[in-house]
Amino acid sequence: MSLRGTRDVRDNYQIFRLTGLLDAFSEQAFSKVLGSKIDEGPKNMILDLSKIDFVDSSGLGALVQLAKKAQTAGGTLQIITNPRVTQTVKLVRLEKFLALQPSVDVAVENIKSS
Template structure:
């Protein structure tokens, strides 16, 4: 976790799948209390499955309910998976951390 100009950046590594999605959701949900916009950086994620996508969707819904800004950054594999299920816009998918931070500042 890193805070850049009042924007929290959560960087995750490894896999976001059925085995790790509960841990992911707990971590992110606990940090929503900060009430700061945030970026979920998945650029170091090797694998994303439907459970991981579900966790991202739940996070997005929670953020919309709280009127909290967020964005997701992914490597090409993660971005392809997100776009394949047409969730790019819903998850505010950006191609780089810089793009995500710029998006949240505006």
């Protein structure tokens, strides 16, 4: 598989730290696994994509669907990126919708203050 990661569950949020490629080959498994984790809870999700090498349009679509699912469930999705991922997201003007954050610490603070 071109995408690997770990899951860390806390009181009211879960963090996924992912490495590899978020593309057409990994998108289906990514969507299925992370979508089921929103159902399991907690509903607030932080995706650490700072170690991701590449995101294509399929990956962006999966991120949008995941953000919508989290919102529908009453939670949030925040994404920590690297310059390459940020550039890809900004090209399609999704940086505000996808709640890009500079670090996991900032994302955790956003959850605690909401």
